[in-house]
Amino acid sequence: MIDLRSDTVTCPTPLMREAMARAEVGDDVLSEDPTVNALEERCAGIMGMEAALFVCSGTMGNQAALFAHTQRGDEVILEQNAHVGLYEAGAFAVLSGLTLHKLAGRPWGVLDPNEVRDAIAPDDVHRARSTVVCLENTHNVSSGTVITPEQTRAVAEVAHAHGLKLHIDGARIFNAATHLGVEPRALTEHADSVQFCFSKGLAAPVGSMLCGTRDFIGRARRARKLMGGGMRQAGVLAAACHVSLDVVVLRLHEDHANARLIAEELARHAGVSLDLNAIQTNIIRFSLAPEVMEGRRLAALMKERGILVDARGGQRFRLVTHNDVSASDAAAVAQAFAEILG
Ligand SMILES: Cc1ncc(COP(=O)(O)O)c(C=O)c1O
The missing domain is CATH 3.90.1150.10 (Aspartate Aminotransferase, domain 1)
Incomplete structure (x- = not known):
């Protein structure tokens, strides 16, 4: 069958299976898995961030990011059709006690910086604190459309001017980078965190990566454990992800x-x-x-x-x-x- 239902249906390639069989492993909850550690370091470098955390899924990457960026009762500003708001089972509310401020945005998942500015809550006891803006690149509901570095920077500037963080749900950020002919870090340099998936276009069986500052990743590591996502000999999974970066992205x-x-x-x-x-x-x-x-x-x-x-x-x-x-x-x-x- 030719299966066009999703890019999540891909099976690991022969090279991946070989790498998985050969993978050196250790207990990743103790940060002792050399294959995971190497993958985290490699991905932090690719995204131009200080540190990275290997997680089970894109949903876990996004939700660990929100958990680590916020306090209970805070509000996240995002586009109305964003995956974080619509397709993650309400985890933002259940796991982190957050509310969402959804914006109509511009076409194709692009946020209008003025609309973001207007959405940021004033310092007022009646209002939830706005602490994070979230962008999705590529934008799934809009047909996998791409948000450019300039559009990202414009949103980041507004967010940062008001003390908010910018998180990118970059489940398919390598597709965005490929379309634009830029390095992925050009799309993330103004963001505070990015999550991307290995188990979509990159064809690995399991895994996503969350990247950000060392401090942020420390908090996200605790969130991953809290969410039940602390994996042990996860190097067998990370080995396939290395093949994604070696071969599949190309x-x-x-x-x-x-x-x-x-x-x-x-x-x-x-x-x-x-x-x-x-x-x-x-x-x-x-x-x-x-x-x-x-x-x-x-x-x-x-x-x-x-x-x-x-x-x-x-x-x-x-x-x-x-x-x-x-x-x-x-x-x-x-x-x-x-x-x-x-
Ligand atoms: C844009 C986007 N973000 C996040 C996710 C969540 O990824 P996962 O299914 O690995 O939890 C998806 C999944 O399709 C997605 O399309």
Whole structure:
């Protein structure tokens, strides 16, 4: 099957499995796993930050960051469709006792610095303290669109001028960097923390990395333990992540080209709503007019052709390209859409 439901469906590559089998390990809760320690140091360097913490998932990375940046009762400012607010099971409230101030923002997940400034609570006992601004790069709900270094800096300046921290949910930040042709640190240099995932476009089976100052990472390490995320011989997982950084990041542009090929085919058909300008990385979002076909029927016809698409959104679809979708697979997907919708 060609599985386009998500980039989380990727399986570890043969190189990853080999590295996992050979990994030197130790007890990571005691900071004694050499493979994890090397990965943390490597990632801190890539993101231009002092320190890093290997965590189980993107959700844990974001939530450990919020926990470490805030006190109970604080408020986080973020875009209305951000993953942190919508798709992390309300963890910001349950784990850290936070409320959210959601902003409409500009298109594609970009925050308007003036809107952020207006959202920051004054020092007033009636108001929750605003302590963190969160950006998501790439922006999942907007089709994997990219926030530029300049847009990030503009938000950081407002946040910092008012004593707030800037956290980046960079689950797919390597996709953003690839699209812009910049080093990832160009996207994080104005932020106080960033979380990114190995288990999405980078194709590793498990793991995310949270980066920030040494002090912040110390607090996040405690939060990780509190959340039950202290792993022991986690070097077997970190070994696969090293392969992600050695090999998989270098091919992300292929995922982007494959997504564009499929999106361009879809955009040719009447009844398909799709903004080609928003197809910048590996995510395609489109909707299908019900008079053309029911969404479930499209998914069933694709499945008959060996292609899995997520049919949970009714007439709305998200397709994601990744390491297990080759250029010829993408051509086959485009051909299948052409046959079914043509
Ligand atoms: C933008 C974004 N942030 C965070 C996450 C959470 O990652 P995980 O599923 O590893 O918890 C996801 C997952 O899809 C995501 O798309």
